[in-house]
Amino acid sequence: MTTQTSARRRELGDELRRARERSGLTAAQLADQLGWQPSKLSRVERGLNRCTEVEAAMLLGYLRAEPDEVRRILALCDDEERGSWLQAFGNRLPDQLRTLILSESTACAIASVELNRIPGLLQTECYTRAMLCEAGLVPSAGVEPRVEARQARQALLHRSNPPNFVFYIHEQALGLQIGGPAVMHEQMLYLVFAASQPGCVIRIIPTAAGAHAALDGPFRLMSFAEHHPVVYLETQNRSLVLEKPLDIASYKLVLAKLADQALSATESRSMLVDYASRYDVMEAAASDDSGDQVAEEQLQRH
Missing domain, CATH: 3.30.870 (Endonuclease; Chain A)
Known part of the structure; x- marks a missing residue:
């Protein structure tokens, strides 16, 4: 079964997952800090849920990501339907x-x-x-x-x-x-x-x-x-x-x-x-x- 998600959204999710893993936080720990359900974070990292620029910035803030990394990842948030x-x-x-x-x-x-x-x-x-x-x-x-x-x-x-x-x-x-x-x-x-x-x-x-x-x-x-x-x-x-x-x-x-x-x-x-x-x-x-x-x-x- 195929899912309605774009290559750009999947790349954003992959980048967020990689940033979390570099920080040493587990998915459960980060979801708790963000006040998200673990299932939401999981779907974001797999590119199944849309992640807004505000949500991504907040997430990267908790991960203490470097400014260059933040700018690069936030640029992926300009998500549209598959096109x-x-x-x-x-x-x-x-x-x-x-x-x-x-x-x-x-x-x-x-x-x-x-x-x-x-x-x-x-x-x-x-x-x-x-x-x-x-x-x-x-x-x-x-x-x-x-x-x-x-x-x-x-x-x-x-x-x-x-x-x-x-x-x-x-x-x-x-x-x-x-x-x-x-x-x-x-x-x-x-x-x-x-x-x-x-x-x-x-x-x-x-x-x-x-x-x-x-x-x-x-x-x-x-x-x-x-x-x-x-x-x-x-x-x-x-x-x-x-x-x-x-x-x-x-x-x-x-x-x-x-x-x-x-x-x-x-x-x-x-x-x-x-x-x-x-x-x-x-x-x-x-x-x-x-x-x-x-x-x-x-x-x-x-």
């Missing part, structure tokens, strides 16, 4: 957004569509690093924190009860060489390994398919056991969470069309193996060329 929520990254990394992490960690199923790159949850460390460095949009000092944050998110795939994943990846992401043949060879092998794991399906949208249902761009649709689904979109500086039934229906239609247009899981795995072989040959050729160049330089020195 859309535009959120700026600010000084946070996209992979560290509580909205994304909370949604992914509580989802029972995640469908992801990527067109020009390997999905973040499936990227190898070397691929992520090379992508950030070669794109040139991240200062050198900011590369490693982003690599670490993306790797940390991938723990989701290896927990005891991960969501069911379906990754739609366009073939152009496989052919876009990032970091050189060695990096791409490792990335392709990792995709082959991931595709063999239970609950993880990778389907390739072949270039030969031409126009396809996801031409408008990448997205993630996350489904939950107790809440309505959400669609998560990401731009250069902001994320957008969509929850209106009409929006969800339109993205579900995209996924249904892609299910017809993409290669099967078995065909996709074969394509990944083929790309891994190609990059392996390219890597070996590059290594031979490098060895010949070194030998030639040594001869010239003698």
Whole structure:
């Protein structure tokens, strides 16, 4: 049974719970101080009850929260019915957004569509690093924190009860060489390994398919056991969470069309193996060329 609650309200509840746990107070102790029924605090922390800005400020006051934390959490109180929520990254990394992490960690199923790159949850460390460095949009000092944050998110795939994943990846992401043949060879092998794991399906949208249902761009649709689904979109500086039934229906239609247009899981795995072989040959050729160049330089020195 689904409940009428928004992603924003669930994030507010999660932040309030985390603040309470950091303070060392139990839920019963805090509810007593606030004069609330324990059930009310429980529903607020689970995002099932609306929490006004006044209530949240009073709660955070009892917890002696720091001013910066208070401002950040109170900003989540501007709650509306399920709709859309535009959120700026600010000084946070996209992979560290509580909205994304909370949604992914509580989802029972995640469908992801990527067109020009390997999905973040499936990227190898070397691929992520090379992508950030070669794109040139991240200062050198900011590369490693982003690599670490993306790797940390991938723990989701290896927990005891991960969501069911379906990754739609366009073939152009496989052919876009990032970091050189060695990096791409490792990335392709990792995709082959991931595709063999239970609950993880990778389907390739072949270039030969031409126009396809996801031409408008990448997205993630996350489904939950107790809440309505959400669609998560990401731009250069902001994320957008969509929850209106009409929006969800339109993205579900995209996924249904892609299910017809993409290669099967078995065909996709074969394509990944083929790309891994190609990059392996390219890597070996590059290594031979490098060895010949070194030998030639040594001869010239003698």
